[in-house]
Amino acid sequence: MxxxxxxxxxxxxxxxxxxxxxxxxxxxxxxxxxxxxxxxxxxxxxxxxxxxxxxxxxxxxxxxxxxxxxxxxxNAAQSISGLVEIMLLLHQTNRAEICSFRRNMEKAVCRTILEMHTLPRWNEKLTHILFQLDQAETQTEHIHWDQQFHDTLLQATENRFWILMLHAVTEVYHQWIAAAIFHADPEVEKLLRQSHRELLCALEQRDFNACCKAIDRHYDLADRELLSD
Incomplete structure (x- = not known):
C-alpha cells in the first residue's frame, strides 16, 4: 500500500x-x-x-x-542518445541497423522538404555549406561540414519532433562517420562530397527519385567504411 x-x-x-x-x-x-x-x-x-x-x-x-x-x-535528445548507446552495449541493436535507419530517414527528410516546400528558406545555407565542404583541406574540416550539411537538411523539415528524434540517433552515428571520413582515402572523400552536391541538385529540381539515388550513393560509401571497421 x-x-x-x-x-x-x-x-x-x-x-x-x-x-x-x-x-x-x-x-x-x-x-x-x-x-x-x-x-x-x-x-x-x-x-x-x-x-x-x-x-x-x-x-x-x-x-x-x-x-x-x-x-x-x-534536452530530451541527450537521453535518447544515451538509450541508443545502451542498446548497442546490450546488443539490442547494431551499427548495420542504425545505418539502415539513418539512410531511410534521410530519404523521408527529403520527401518532407519537397512536400512542405521549405527548401527556398534553407537553400542558401545548404549551398554555403557545400562551398565550405569543397574548400575543406583537412579531414577535420570535412567532418565538420559534412555534419553541418546533414543537420541542416534535418532542420529544413521544420518538424520539431523529427529534429529531436533524429538528432538523438545522429549523435551516435556522427561519431562513426567522423572516424570513417578521417580514415577514408581521397577518392572516397571526393565521392562523398559529390553525392552531397547531387542531393541538393535533386532537391532543387524537386526530383525525389534522384534524391534517393544520391542518398544511396552517399550511404553506400559511408556504410562501406563504417561496417568494414
Missing amino acids: EKTETTREYQKALHYLYAQMQTGDLAIGDRLPTERTLAETLSISRNSTREAIRMLEHAGLIESRRGSGNYLTG
Whole structure:
C-alpha cells in the first residue's frame, strides 16, 4: 500500500510539472519550484517530489545546478542518445541497423522538404555549406561540414519532433562517420562530397527519385567504411 501511495505521489508531481509546461508557466530556462515548495503545494512527501525531479533529470528535461536549483532544459535528445548507446552495449541493436535507419530517414527528410516546400528558406545555407565542404583541406574540416550539411537538411523539415528524434540517433552515428571520413582515402572523400552536391541538385529540381539515388550513393560509401571497421 505504501509503495502504491508513493507512486501516486510522484505521478502527481510529474502531472503538475507537465501542466506547468503546457500552460507556459514553466518554460525552457526556468527554475523549477523547490522540492519543499512542490511538496507543500501538492500535499505530498519530499521523497516523492525528489523522485519526480530525478525522473525528469534522467529524461534530459531538467538539469540540477549545485547551489542554484533545478532548471528546465528540454534536452530530451541527450537521453535518447544515451538509450541508443545502451542498446548497442546490450546488443539490442547494431551499427548495420542504425545505418539502415539513418539512410531511410534521410530519404523521408527529403520527401518532407519537397512536400512542405521549405527548401527556398534553407537553400542558401545548404549551398554555403557545400562551398565550405569543397574548400575543406583537412579531414577535420570535412567532418565538420559534412555534419553541418546533414543537420541542416534535418532542420529544413521544420518538424520539431523529427529534429529531436533524429538528432538523438545522429549523435551516435556522427561519431562513426567522423572516424570513417578521417580514415577514408581521397577518392572516397571526393565521392562523398559529390553525392552531397547531387542531393541538393535533386532537391532543387524537386526530383525525389534522384534524391534517393544520391542518398544511396552517399550511404553506400559511408556504410562501406563504417561496417568494414
